Amino acid sequence: MGSHAVLFDLVDAGQRAKVKSQGKSTKAKVLGIGTRVKGMTYQKSVGAALIVAMTFVAAPAYAQIDLTGTWQRVGQNDNGASREPVDLLGMPFSADGRAKALSYDIASLSATERQCQMYPPIYAIVGPFPLQFTMVPDPVTQKLLAWKIAGWGDRDETVIWMDGRPHPSKNAPHTHGGFTTGEWEGDTLTAVTTHFKLGDIKRHRGFNSDRATMTYRFNRHGDVLTVTGLLEDPVYLAEPYALTEIYRLTTNPNNFPLTACEPIEELPILHENPALVPHYLPGKHPAMNEMTEHYNIPLEAVVGGPETMYPEYRKKLKDKYVMPPPCKDGCGRPPAPGQGRGQGQGQGLDQQGAPPAGGRGAAPPAGRGGGRGATPQ
Numbered sequence: 001m002g003s004h005a006v007l008f009d010l011v012d013a014g015q016r017a018k019v020k021s022q023g024k025s026t027k028a029k030v031l032g033i034g035t036r037v038k039g040m041t042y043q044k045s046v047g048a049a050l051i052v053a054m055t056f057v058a059a060p061a062y063a064q065i066d067l068t069g070t071w072q073r074v075g076q077n078d079n080g081a082s083r084e085p086v087d088l089l090g091m092p093f094s095a096d097g098r099a100k101a102l103s104y105d106i107a108s109l110s111a112t113e114r115q116c117q118m119y120p121p122i123y124a125i126v127g128p129f130p131l132q133f134t135m136v137p138d139p140v141t142q143k144l145l146a147w148k149i150a151g152w153g154d155r156d157e158t159v160i161w162m163d164g165r166p167h168p169s170k171n172a173p174h175t176h177g178g179f180t181t182g183e184w185e186g187d188t189l190t191a192v193t194t195h196f197k198l199g200d201i202k203r204h205r206g207f208n209s210d211r212a213t214m215t216y217r218f219n220r221h222g223d224v225l226t227v228t229g230l231l232e233d234p235v236y237l238a239e240p241y242a243l244t245e246i247y248r249l250t251t252n253p254n255n256f257p258l259t260a261c262e263p264i265e266e267l268p269i270l271h272e273n274p275a276l277v278p279h280y281l282p283g284k285h286p287a288m289n290e291m292t293e294h295y296n297i298p299l300e301a302v303v304g305g306p307e308t309m310y311p312e313y314r315k316k317l318k319d320k321y322v323m324p325p326p327c328k329d330g331c332g333r334p335p336a337p338g339q340g341r342g343q344g345q346g347q348g349l350d351q352q353g354a355p356p357a358g359g360r361g362a363a364p365p366a367g368r369g370g371g372r373g374a375t376p377q
Helices: 003-016 042-058 095-103 106-110 268-272 290-295 313-317
Strands: 025-030 033-038 069-073 131-137 144-149 158-161 179-185 188-194 199-202 206-208 213-221 224-232 241-250
Touching: 095 206, 158 179, 158 188
Parallel strands: none
Antiparallel strands: 025 033, 069 131, 069 241, 131 144, 144 158, 179 188, 188 213, 199 206, 213 224, 224 241
16 A cells, blocks of 8 residues: 555544544544544544654655666876886875885886786776676566676686675785675765775885775766775775766667786896895985976975875975976876886896896797787787
8 A cells, every 4th residue: 555545544544533532631542543542633633643644755766776777987087197217106005004105117018917917996986997787687576686797808807796794804815806795875876895906006106005994976867977996995085085977868888897817027127036025225216306306395295194185285395386387298298118217226127127038028939928008919
C-alpha cells in the first residue's frame, strides 16, 4: 500500500470513528487495528494520524546512481605537471616522504623486479586513464555485488565491494590495486581502498607507502562524473592529500586494457649487479634546483609540505618570488635527445648523465621479447 493510500485511509477512518467519551479516555479504531488513546480528542487523533502519514510521504528514498559506462577525463595534467624531476609543490609530504622522493632515481624502473610494477589507486585520478565502470551482480540474487573499474595500461583494476564485507587484516597481502569497499551516502558512492603497495602519487616524483588509505567519492551529474580522492598516509604524508578530477561519459571510448608485461634486460649494469639499487644520496639529486633556475620558484616551495597546499602560502612567497622573463626559444618543446633535463650522475647512469645503451626508452634487442611499451612484432 502506497503512502498516499495510507494517508487517505487514516483520514477516512478518523471521520468514521465514534467518540464514546468526552472524558479522559477515547477509543478509536483505525484500519481494523484497535488503539486506546487516553486524554486525546477526536481532532487530535486525526491530526496525529495526518502527521504520521505525511512523515512517511516526505521521507526521502536514497537512490543508487548508475555509473555504468566509460568516463573520459575532461582534462589531464599528469604529463604537463610532471616535467621537472623535482617538483613537490602542493604536496603535503612529511620529512620522510620528502626524503623518499628526493632519493628516487628513475633508473630503478629498469630493475627486473620493477619493470612491471603498476601505479597505485590514486592514479585513477592523476593519471591519463579513463574510468570504465561495470556492475558485478551476485550470481544467485542478481543484486549488486560490486562495481569494477577496469585496469588500464599500467594501472590495476579496482573492485569496489558493495556487500558489506570487512577489510582484511593489516598483515594480509598487498596488491597494486588494493582492497576496496563502498557504500552509498545519498547519491554519492563512497569507496575506501586499503592494502595497496608503495607507488607514485605524482609520476616518479612522490610516493605513498603501503600503509596508506585512499577514499573516493563519486558524484554523477548527468553525463559528468566528479571524483574526489583523499589520500592519507601515516608514513609519507603530514596531512591528507585531496584531489578532484572531472570525467564525461563517452560513447566512443579509447580504452587501453591491461596487457602482459615481460621484463627484459634494460640496463646491463643492473643485471650484472643485482644488488645495485639506483638512488641519490641526501642533497645529491642533480635536478634539485631546476624549478628555481627555470621559474624562480624558491626551493622551500619546490620540496613541498602541508603549507604549500593552501592559497595563503602565496603571501609567504610574495617577497621572494620574481617572475621569470618570457620564454623566447623552445617554449614547451621537448628537449633534444640526450639533453633531457634532470639527467645526472645517479647510480646506474654514466658520467654524462645518460643511461647506458639499451636502457629504458631504447629499442629492444633483436630476437628478444619487447618490454613495456614495445611495438609488437
